[in-house]
Amino acid sequence: MINDLLIENIDEDGQFSKTQQEEFCAYFQQKTITKKTFLLEQGEVCKWEGFVLDGCFRIFTIDKNGNENTLYFAAKNWWLMDIDSFMNHKPSDLNIQALEDSKVLLISQKDKLTLYESIPIAEKLFRVMFQKSIVAWQRRLVRNHSLTAKERYAHFIGSYPEIASKLTDRQTSSYLGITHEFLSKIKKQLQIQ
């Protein structure tokens, strides 16, 4: 019952024993989500941490003006959750929606705590995962401050071509922090050149 993709993702360096791999995977439940379904809607408490086995999700907020703001996309081999809501048992500000038919592994709050106690190495592996995530957020901030929208778009499709190809322009623009009209103009400019 070991899920290779999951184990490979969290335990790159093979620190788990075979038994631990099995126990680790046993905490997760597989779930199938159809396109456009919300895995989490703002207002709900996020009761799980998720790992994408297949498909793609968009994690986004909606502000008071109704504008959507995409935090990130989670395709195969990515984690997804509202950390704040999950940690503090409070209503989420985030929406998590499947962009296509998808499969995820979910672990509940209770099982996550049990996991950390039962497999102490897991604590370390998730700490490292969160550290890497911070680095990625810092880099994104710097890009947002130092690059133009055109440069950010080029960086995005260059860095995540598989994800970018699955998105509508509206979804891409809400990730880049620009309007979809302006993205349309950027794409036109890039064609001409």
Add this chain to the structure above:
Amino acid sequence: MINDLLIENIDEDGQFSKTQQEEFCAYFQQKTITKKTFLLEQGEVCKWEGFVLDGCFRIFTIDKNGNENTLYFAAKNWWLMDIDSFMNHKPSDLNIQALEDSKVLLISQKDKLTLYESIPIAEKLFRVMFQKSIVAWQRRLVRNHSLTAKERYAHFIGSYPEIASKLTDRQTSSYLGITHEFLSKIKKQLQIQ
């Protein structure tokens, strides 16, 4: 030899025993840094994680055009480091400079590893710390995408008045992602209203 500020910061819920508090603190070395001194310069490997006892630091990048981009400020009771450089022993992209005479506690890479092995609870406490940090980065991104520069400035001085009061406008503007000229104009507008 227990440093109350440090213990209070990392172990809010009092999970450490007295002995563990002492051992934890023993890994840290105090260092005094004079105003304008760099605790880390880009190109160096970040060999420590730091905790600010007193004073204030600015953590920033400099891009190819020479533009400075401030990731964050670290005042008393904040952590500071280049996570990527520290984790992966690679040259840092970041600069960390004291804005005033400051005192920090530093823990070396080696001691950090020893600490995690010797006090397993520390692993959990740092994991939680990193999780909180991700939440903060996500919120900052959403603000950058959904608020105007004027609104971001108002949010910043409202949220961190003590830090904001120590900064030059150039430092503040490099945090907000705008030019210092434009910040000057924003401040004028806010006065008139």
Add this chain to the structure above:
DNA sequence: TCGTTTAGTTGAACTTGTTCAACTATTTTC
């Protein structure tokens, strides 16, 4: 304390990105 550097201010011209509206193309749904 004087001279020099650094920081802040202001205005004018400019660039980047937004808004709104009208249109076309594509998907979805029944």
Add this chain to the structure above:
DNA sequence: GAAAATAGTTGAACAAGTTCAACTAAACGA
């Protein structure tokens, strides 16, 4: 397969933020 909804395109007017240059104010170093 038609109708309806959603997505993308384009243009014109506008707003937000930048650039450059010239100036003033403040801080710093010898």
